[in-house]
Amino acid sequence: MLFTCMFQHFGDPGKMKDYHYTGPVEHKFSPYAFNGGTVLAVAGEDFAIVASDTRLSEGYSIHSRDSPKCYKLTDTTVLGCSGFHGDCLTLTKIIDARLKMYKHSNNKTMTSGAIAAMLSTILYSRRFFPYYVYNIIGGLDEEGKGAVYSFDPVGSYQRDTYKAGGSASAMLQPLLDNQIGFKNMEGVEHVPLTKDKAVQLVKDVFISAAERDVYTGDALRICVITKEGINEETIPLRKD
Amino acid sequence: MKPNAALEGLFNGGNTPKAMKTGTTIAGVVFKDGVVLGADTRATSGEVVADKMCAKIHYISPNIYCCGAGTAADTEKTTDLLSSNLAIYSLNSGRNPRVVMAVNILQDMLYRYHGQIGANLILGGVDCTGNHLYTVGPYGSVNKVPYLSMGSGDLAALGILEDGFKPDLELEPAKELVRAAIKAGIMNDLGSGNNIDICVITKQRVDYIRPYQESQYKDNRKIKYKYRPGMTPFLTEKVVPLKLEVVQESVQKMETA
Numbered sequence: 312m313l314f315t316c317m318f319q320h321f322g323d324p325g326k327m328k329d330y331h332y333t334g335p336v337e338h339k340f341s342p343y344a345f346n347g348g349t350v351l352a353v354a355g356e357d358f359a360i361v362a363s364d365t366r367l368s369e370g371y372s373i374h375s376r377d378s379p380k381c382y383k384l385t386d387t388t389v390l391g392c393s394g395f396h397g398d399c400l401t402l403t404k405i406i407d408a409r410l411k412m413y414k415h416s417n418n419k420t421m422t423s424g425a426i427a428a429m430l431s432t433i434l435y436s437r438r439f440f441p442y443y444v445y446n447i448i449g450g451l452d453e454e455g456k457g458a459v460y461s462f463d464p465v466g467s468y469q470r471d472t473y474k475a476g477g478s479a480s481a482m483l484q485p486l487l488d489n490q491i492g493f494k495n496m497e498g499v500e501h502v503p504l505t506k507d508k509a510v511q512l513v514k515d516v517f518i519s520a521a522e523r524d525v526y527t528g529d530a531l532r533i534c535v536i537t538k539e540g541i542n543e544e545t546i547p548l549r550k551d
Numbered sequence: 552m553k554p555n556a557a558l559e560g561l562f563n564g565g566n567t568p569k570a571m572k573t574g575t576t577i578a579g580v581v582f583k584d585g586v587v588l589g590a591d592t593r594a595t596s597g598e599v600v601a602d603k604m605c606a607k608i609h610y611i612s613p614n615i616y617c618c619g620a621g622t623a624a625d626t627e628k629t630t631d632l633l634s635s636n637l638a639i640y641s642l643n644s645g646r647n648p649r650v651v652m653a654v655n656i657l658q659d660m661l662y663r664y665h666g667q668i669g670a671n672l673i674l675g676g677v678d679c680t681g682n683h684l685y686t687v688g689p690y691g692s693v694n695k696v697p698y699l700s701m702g703s704g705d706l707a708a709l710g711i712l713e714d715g716f717k718p719d720l721e722l723e724p725a726k727e728l729v730r731a732a733i734k735a736g737i738m739n740d741l742g743s744g745n746n747i748d749i750c751v752i753t754k755q756r757v758d759y760i761r762p763y764q765e766s767q768y769k770d771n772r773k774i775k776y777k778y779r780p781g782m783t784p785f786l787t788e789k790v791v792p793l794k795l796e797v798v799q800e801s802v803q804k805m806e807t808a
Contacts, residue, residue: 371574371703371741478598496782508774515772522770523600525741549768551593551737551744 343395343443344369347526348380349477350391351513352449353491354457358506359536361389361449362513363477364521364548366529367396376550379532380477383541384410388423388450389534390430393477394464395443402442405433423450427460427468434466441465445476450536457536479520479527486516510535514546521548576704576736576743577607577618578712579673579684581697582725585753586675586682589729590618591704591737592762593744600744606761608750612637612648613757615676616750620702621689622669629670633657650676650683654693662691671701677752704736704743711735726751730764 347368353360363380366373382390382403390406392399409429413421421429427448434442446462461474473491475483488494490512493501513533521528528549535542574595579588590607593600609617609630617633619626633656637648653674661668666689674685686694686701698716700708711732720728726749736743746762 368741373739373741490776495784496778497784498779498781511773515774518770518772522603525595525598525600525744549744549766551766551768 342440344397345394345443346374346396347478348378348393349475349479349483349517349520349524349527350380350393350445350447351473351475351483351487351516352391352447352459352461352471353473353487353504353509353513354449354459354471355504355506355509356457357451357455357537358509359389359449359451359457359459360506360509360513360533361391361447361536362517362531362533363391363393364517364527364529364531365545366527368526371525373529376529379530379545381532381534383534384426384448385420385450386540387536387538388421388426388448389536389541390426391447391449391476392444394445398442398444402433402444402446406430409433423448423452423458423460426450427462427470430460430462431466431468434462434464438465445480447474447476449534451538455538477527479524482520482523483516486519487512506535506537510544517548574740574742575607575620575702576700576708576733576740577620577673577702578700578708578729578732578736579618579675579698580712580716580720580725580729581675581682581684582720582722584682584722585677585751586684587722587725587729588616588618588673588675588750588752589733589763590748591733591743592746592748593737593742594623595742603745604762606748608748608759608761610634611653611674611676612641614647614678614752615650615653615674616752616757616759617653617675618673618701620671620673625668625670625689626672629657629660629668630672632660647678649678649680650674650685651680654685654687657687658691658693661687661689666690673699673701675750675752677754682752700732700736702736702740702743704733704740707739708732708736722751722753726763734764 347366348364350363361381365377365379367375367378380391380393384390410421441464443464448460450458452458459471459474460468461471462468473487475487491504493499517531531546531548533544575591577590588608592604594602594605607618609619611617611630611634617630619630633653636656637653640648669689671689672687676683684696686699698712700712715728729749730747733747745766747764748761749763751758
């Protein structure tokens with residue numbers, strides 16, 4: 312590494328470097344960066360859980376070990392966003408402003424479904440220079456039942472029971488399909504998910520993700536949303 | 552000149568398989584009585600951890616060991632080839648090989664391949680001329696140094712080595728220095744992790760301590776994930792009896808973390 316980089320600049324061996332201008336030179340600047348991180352949301356009968364790891368990384372380095380990706384929007388809704396941290400911050404600022412505007416015009420707080428629809432239009436408004444963010448909204452709907460809405464970077468969304476997003480999503484989603492959706496199994500009783508079992512499952516699933524995904528680790532922030540309010544819990548994960 | 556250009560044509564524009572790189576932290580220190588080599592045990596394939604307990608310190612000869620960073624297959628095969636060649640030399644001459652010989656053979660081979668073999672190696676050993684530590688890069692460059700680190704975590708480890716190295720260290724401080732250097736790489740570099748392996752080479756003996764320090768992060772999942780027989784749906788069943796007699800039975804525990 313340190314010693315071999317000087318050899319990579321040699322062009323054709325045995326030929327003098329040509330110094331003539333060959334036209335416009337293209338420099339590669341990318342407006343995006345990938346800062347890693349995984350988010351997960353689960354909807355229960357009368358609760359919702361949004362969880363994310365707290366590691367912020369770039370390349371092979373760590374920027375921060377304490378940068379949670381769950382953002383509290385209202386008393387009944389939490390947004391989890393991972394991807395490019397710059398876009399995550401800007402997007403959450405825009406959403407906060409729009410929530411305030413709605414509150415002032417309509418004299419009521421936005422519901423989870425309304426926030427989801429609004430986020431979809433905000434994301435699509437940047438269709439040709441997208442926000443590089445994978446969003447998952449978790450909250451309670453108007454009837455008090457748990458709701459999860461998952462998005463792609465340009466605003467396509469749907470309501471789910473559970474969803475994983477971010478760098479370890481491909482590892483977590485099949486496990487959730489099996490344990491919460493009872494997929495690929497037969498002869499199992501479909502017991503409804505209790506809050507405690509769901510929280511323990513989320514913790515276990517992140518421990519597994521931290522074992523095999525380099526971008527996931529450090530700590531896990533879990534936000535449990537019930538009609539009493541939002542309860543936050545932080546547990547440590549692997550730091551290596 | 553791309554090494555695997557022929558391979559790409561077979562995938563119809565899809566993804567070619569990515570070589571497993573070790574994304575490593577390896578370090579070596581020369582001390583009073585010999586050489587200490589250290590390495591982490593994580594092998595990554597892109598952003599996924601492929602192996603949590605891979606061995607990066609390779610045997611070359613009874614008095615020479617080699618740490619490898621870069622493409623996993625390249626480091627393993629190169630060191631195996633070197634080890635075989637030196638074994639033949641030992642049998643012919645009746646002597647233990649010298650570290651410079653290993654270095655020259657490696658340099659020769661890697662230069663011939665012009666960097667296509669992605670092996671960044673740290674060679675350490677003790678021979679009749681003294682205690683030596685060398686590094687060989689993928690293009691064939693060689694450096695003889697008293698302490699060194701390589702891999703994606705080399706800068707993190709080098710900080711610790713630069714701070715703590717002194718000539719003629721004793722054994723325990725040298726082991727502790729290498730352990731701290733690898734630990735810095737493990738904590739600060741995403742490509743390194745899990746346990747620390749150490750190899751101490753002296754004139755009298757070699758101590759290959761694997762693992763020297765186990766990772767402090769034990770998985771503590773609370774729910775038991777058990778799948779009873781009958782949970783997997785099957786569509787058709789065909790039973791073919793095999794008449795076998797048990798000749799040998801061995802049990803190897805699988806890494807289930």
